[in-house]
Amino acid sequence: MSQSIIKEKKKYYDAFKITGDADNKAEGTFFVLALMEILKAGQEDIIHTLEEKRSILEDYSKELEQSAYTDLQKSILFLLYQSKVFVDDPGDSLSDNDIMAILAHDYPKLAIKKAIDHLEKIDVLKLIAQRPKKHLLL
Numbered sequence: 001m002s003q004s005i006i007k008e009k010k011k012y013y014d015a016f017k018i019t020g021d022a023d024n025k026a027e028g029t030f031f032v033l034a035l036m037e038i039l040k041a042g043q044e045d046i047i048h049t050l051e052e053k054r055s056i057l058e059d060y061s062k063e064l065e066q067s068a069y070t071d072l073q074k075s076i077l078f079l080l081y082q083s084k085v086f087v088d089d090p091g092d093s094l095s096d097n098d099i100m101a102i103l104a105h106d107y108p109k110l111a112i113k114k115a116i117d118h119l120e121k122i123d124v125l126k127l128i129a130q131r132p133k134k135h136l137l138l
Contacts, residue, residue, distance in 0.1 A: 004042025011038060053085050072107050072115045077124070079103075080137040096133040 005012050015034035018024060060081050064074045076099055083093040094102075100112045107115075116135060119125040125135040 004038050004045070008038045008041065056085055057082060070115070072103070072111060073119060075103055075106070076112070076115055076119065077137065080125070080135065084137050090128060090136055091134075093134060093136065095129075096135065 011034055015031045019028055019031040024030070057078075061078060064078060067074070069077065079094060079099055079102060084090075087093050096113070096116055099116070100109050103112055116125065120127060120135060124138060126138055128134050128136045
C-alpha cells in the first residue's frame with residue numbers, strides 16, 4: 001500500500017486537500033474513492049509482476065525438465081532460481097540449511113549436501129556465504 005501511495009503521491013495529497021477544503025465540509029467520500037483507486041492500481045501492479053515471475057519460473061522449470069540433472073539437483077536448482085526471481089538481495093536468499101529443510105522429506109540431508117557441493121564443483125552454483133552456507137545460481 002505504501003508503495004502505491006508513494007507512486008501516486010500527488011493524487012494522494014490532492015485527495016487530502018479536497019477533503020480539507022472548507023467548501024467540502026470535511027466530506028471524506030472523495031478521499032476514500034481516491035485511496036481505493038490508488039490501492040487498486042497497486043494491486044494490479046502486484047498481480048502483473050507476479051504473473052511475469054510465474055511465467056519466468058514455468059519457463060525455467062521446462063528447461064530443467066529437459067536437462068540431464070538428477071531429480072535432486074533439479075529440485076535444488078529450482079529452489080535457488082525461485083529465490084533469485086523473488087529476492088532482490090542475494091544475501092537474503094535461501095541458505096543451504098533452508099534448502100535441506102525444504103527437501104528433507106524427500107531426500108537425506110547428506111545427499112542434499114553432496115548434490116550442492118557437486119553443483120558448485122561444476123560451476124552451476126557459487127558459494128557466497130560460509131555461516132550459514134549460501135549458494136548463488138550462476
